[in-house]
Amino acid sequence: MTELLVGTKKGLFVLQGEPNAGFEVGARAFAGEPVEYAMRDARTGRYFACVTSAFYGPKLFFTDDPSGEWEQAQGLELPEDAEKPLIRLWTVTVGEEDGLVYAGGDPGVLFESHDGGLNWELNQAFWEQPTRPEWNPGAGGMCLHSVATWPGDPSRLALAISAVGVWLSDDGGQTWRYGNKGLYPRYLPEEAREDTITLCVHNLHRAPSRPERLFMQFHGGVYRSDDSGESWESIAEGLPSDFGFPMVLDPADPDSAYVIPLVADMDRVTPDGMVRVYETRDAGASWTARGDGLPADNAYLTILRQAFDRDGSGAGMGLYFGATSGDVFGSGDAGATWFTAATKLPPVHSVRVA
């Protein structure tokens, strides 16, 4: 059975089913609360949910059974002298050591846990970046949404923040540097583009079988790096739009990436009233529309940055994404055909395969 963790504006929905047999809501948690992100650590079987109560602030909860009781993780807070409190948690990512888990949040902060996600501490080196006072948020806040680990090597990390670009570390997060060469922020005046750090990365993924390769969805741009994130090359040619949020890679194929284009930053819906996923199998040299079974007319959907995930790899890879319309779509054949997994959910913030 496939289990989808769907974070929505009104709680976590656990969808259970199979690609060709339909999905049903198997459990719901945090009813009424915005669940920004939920995932399961396959090493421990532990589920995590980032819940941002409008009243009580952002919290991370964990459980071994999403239909049972959830416990609050500890230590996800900023120093007392911070200008603002922690605003939101955007991602939880499994690290490359036993018990190591990362969490990213707003305002551009990274947390680490070394006990499997029960207790957390702020990454001080990143918190104390000298340029931090100059950082600017994107429309969704100053969100650290992507943590790209290097398979088998816990020392090498890449982070992405909207709108503070890509950050690289070769020492497990003790020191950090930019990885922004080649990014083109056309939302800034021409004379301001070259030296800016206001770089609105929407999503970042590393190809696990060729870890020096990363793919990026930018705020107006799709890029690939073949030098571990030091520099970037546009691969947007052939897409109907280079604007979008989510991204998925096939871990079996380092030349693969999937994106879901939206019209533009001023019109964040699927183009032409059609929902289509675009796939490359040649590292971005060409793109193919994958929409068989997806809404093909009068469909103006918005798919947010954490609302697209995969299950497995290769030709039988599952793909799942959700929209703010409350629809969740899936494919059991790497995007060749699609089905509707759920409708009429609250606006979908995130989708992860458990």
Added chain:
Amino acid sequence: MALVRLRAPLSELAGGCRELELDGATVAEVLQALEREHPGVKGWILDERGSIREHINVFVNKEYGREQTALGPDDRVHILPAISGG
């Protein structure tokens, strides 16, 4: 001592207590005493900087209170979610 009144989910985090008598000369001191007595409440009313969260309303008797609002021994402190959301 001020009488602090809580509703769910805060009362659940405080071990099921809907009313507690707590020492403190100000709202902030009483809320800090609440966190010491019931650590599960930490971070839910006051953020990590010691400020009342933006969408939490604290009433002292029938008036809005803030962190530095002075409290007398017979005051009642109500902690409520704001009327907001979507």
